[in-house]
Amino acid sequence: MGYQALYRVWRPQRFDEIVGQKVITQTLKNALITDQTSHAYLFSGPRGTGKTSTAKILAKAVNCKNLKDGEPCNECETCIAINNGSLNDVIEIDAASNNGVEEIRNIRDKAKYAPTEADYKVYIIDEVHMLSTGAFNALLKTLEEPPAHVIFILATTEPHKIPATIISRVQRFDFKRIKANDILEQMEKILTSKNIKYDERALKVIAKSAEGGMRDALSILDQALSYSNDHVTYESALQVTGSVARDDLQNYVQYVIKGNVSEGLQVVETILDNGKDASQFIEDLIDYCQHLLLYQQDSQIISDSELGLLGDKFADIAQMIDSKLIYQYVETMNNVQQQIRYTYHPDVYLDILTVRLANQKETVKEVDNGETNKELVSLKEQIASLTDQLNNFQQHKVENVQTTDKTSENKSRSRESHDSEPKPKINLTKIFAVLGSATRKDLSEYQQHWDELMQSLTVTQRAIMHVSKPVAASHDGVVVAFDYGFLYQKAGNDQDLMDALQNGMDQIFGRVADLLFVPNDEWPAIRKEYLEKNPIKKNKQSVKNADVEEQSSSVLKAKELFGDDLVNIEDD
Template sequence: MPKTGLIWLAIPDDSAYNCLSILTTAYGFIVRVINDSKGGSEMSYQALYRVWRPQRFDEIVGQSIITQTLKNAILTKQISHAYLFTGPRGTGKTSAAKIFAKAVNCHYLEDGEPCNKCETCRAINEGSLSDVIEIDAASNNGVEEIRDIRDKVKYAPTKADYKVYIIDEVHMLSTGAFNALLKTLEEPPANVIFILATTEPHKIPATIISRTQKFDFKRIRPEDILERMAYILKQKNIEYDDKALKLIAKAAEGGMRDALSILDQAMSYGDDKVTYENALQVTGSVTNELLTTYVEQVIKKDTKNALITVQKVLDNGKDASRFVEDLTSYCQDILLYQQDPQIVEQLELGMVDDKFKALSDQISDEEIYQIINELNEIANSLRYTAHPDVYLQVLTVKITHLKQLEDVSTTTSVDNADENGKIKMLTDKVNELQREIEQLKKSGPADEASQSQQMVKPKPIEAKSGNARVELAKIYPILGRATRQSLNEFQEVWPDLMNALSVTQRAVMHVSKPVAASPDGVIVSFEYPIFFQKAQANRELCDALENNLDRIAGKAPKIVFVPDNQWPKIRKDYLASHKDELKGKQNTDPKSQETPTEDEKIDPDSNDPKPIVKKAEELFGKDILDIKND
């Protein structure tokens, strides 16, 4: 018998294995069976996301800007040597890479689109073209694999015009592999194109990113996912429920592949019919009606019925984490609906009912904030527990016993009224004093003693600094080396520093100013203690100030905050406590030991500054000092 060949055997299915056993035992052949019977076990069904994978740029959903840019680059022959496709899973990165590989090698382009009919396009679709190499970096992440690419990349393509390397999940490459790839990306052959795809671009070295054209694939809008799923089901003549597709589109979280996978499950579960109940079972979601009922019970402080609702969710086999996610999303929709109903109509694809609208009028935003905070804490705890029902029950009891916000808001209103009354009283007092000063100026000179007795000096307002504490241990070292020159430098760059902050950070810092500075530190004063407290507690703000100062001024000084109403006392206490030290510095100064000339002698009755005054002028400048003789 020949060593190789094709043998056709027309035998019954029940005798097939006996015949194969005889052939294998007698001749030691490796036998491959091609089952041509209609009742064979060959798997012919393919998942929806594979069957309906885009084959043209126009079929990629929700990425029109990227696809149009790529088509224009092909039409104008402005093809780069390396591309980086980034974005969430299932948004079309690998599909776009394969379509691009077809388009640059297709000789029958149609408005920048591959024809999908020529030999090259068909070979790429089948995965049989040797010039288009797809590599999974998750399993080929070593230096040797990349070196192999580097060695083979110098050879010209065998059939196509361009040799295209598609490296998926490129962030999985090791540091050595990235270094091996770097030189090839920097100086590649003219007929080679690299397309790198990743879901985590932050893990890719900047040296790699700078040598590629970067395209950010965004999450696909639920409306676009809904439209694509409806098109596919119509092509397959499958019945579906609109609410089911909307639920699946929302559960996909911006991924087209995830949406088609869920749709596939729903079709299998419903025997080629997609219903809302099937979609709920497949996604594990909770109905909007049940969520509305639960939130209503929470608002009414009906703990008993809320616990019954939670138990009903668990009895239906719903996942506790999914219930918390759905509830968080529901609260978010209420909050957004109170601000702009149109936004929620778009996000929920028109699934907003009258109960939801009524509920948004009954609950306050403060209550929603508290509920969302509790949901976030429970969501973190559910990851590490084997008893999710306990956590859901605790959550229910907790959010149905939240502090009555009406009382809080009433108390806040009273406090605000008291504060407004104090401010108004002080404003009236200041206006009264200004009128008295104007009258005194008009009446001419008078007895200063009587005027001083008549003038009532208002007591300074002592602002409370709350829990924030002034850090004298950090302030004094800065004052010890402070100079007016350093303060001037920081005052000059202060407006630029404020512009570099975010809007929320700028809102806190808009009532601040630098009041003293040394080469390695700056003291910032706040006009209102409440902003001093916020800045003191905001570590992110301090880091932003120091980083931006480093970028703008070329130095990263230590920044210390003080309330404006306490700054004069801090300054005075420092000068008083370091008086001897300042005098000692003056005495040890070599210039002070020299015999003064007649012009340099200090008259005891003159107004020449003393050493401590000189130091104060160096620290704070002459313009803000008020010198009084004891």
């Protein structure tokens, strides 16, 4: 046989060889040792984290004749046959191409028969979320009362698409993204065993680009080996991943912070000349800004997780820039990234991005070569405090005029934002369904325990969710509004965050409700549209006494849904 990809050659054959899933593998080994294996399992998690490999090892372990400490021997006839894929009693099924009712009925009928060679007949159904509703229903009865000699192992990357009736009948194991350090150690082990030279920085770039997937990391490593003739160099890792060198990123961020447009444009030109993808460059910039925010919260997080790839001036840059400006940067980058997908001239958009970022420097903390003049900072803080007091005094005297001007200005900014930023997609059908059964009691419950739910998240996840709040809720769903549009989009695309939130809800509230995200600036319009589409017969009693105002039933309904503090009554 010809050359085999690294991820196939180095596929784990024992539980101890699974990278980054220690809790799961130890639990399965203990179940095997104590003979407490279940009839059905659900392995869920991101791609390339070891779900299918673990399923095959479990299939070997339950049938191995020489099981030792919960590990298969890989030497007996059964283990060898499973490794070769020739054992008829271990059946692998791809649900993406076999998702109909007939296929599952065929499995159900054959499961009744005893295994021919092994002790257990094991069905491994990959990407099980692709099964149709009818197929799930056909599988349901077999999972509920399976034959004693059958074990089902379901694997999926999207567990939220699996019916609750299926999940309640299996043991669920959630595979996590593998840490970059663990991926790095595994790649070093592989290259050392093959006597291949490598640049440690190159492996760090690959480990970061893999986004928690061991298979992705080994595929990229394969490309890097092919690119540089069996020597993994830093340059080859940058080329195959499309990443921008840390020095270029670092210099670019420094230039735009200082408002140096000319130098920033030269960096962009160099990056594009080197064949880098414009969208990947913006993605790297957003990632860099995210780490700046995290570093400002807790520097230890970055030093542990990012493997020192952020540059020798990263700490100085974090001191130079205010967090509010970082939010502005990310908002601008996100808008340009959306626009750049539909153009054949990405260089133009990168130039525009550079100019816009360089002009957003009014909130930068001034630092001279990374050395802060403490006396100057203290003096500026005193000046700022006195200026605020003066502004407050003047504002108190001309309150009405300033209020009018501010309202006009806010409306103008709102129109500009509405015109320039793309509208995020919002599932109004699901939101209206939640509002149809929403109550103030449910909303108060979520508001009361929201901080507790946030504490159940990781620091990175809290950084995304810290500008969010529940604005409407029913027993089965909750609508969450975000102050910043880019964080709303980031949260909506983060399945790990969604799973963490639902796990926290299950622990705190004893149930898992649907989470629906909306931008805060669009929530009033959504709320109004719902009330207009769901009219309630208004109270016909006229208002005769100015001191006793009778509210219409629609107003009462609105207050019941959203609370008194969120409902403003205006006369037409």
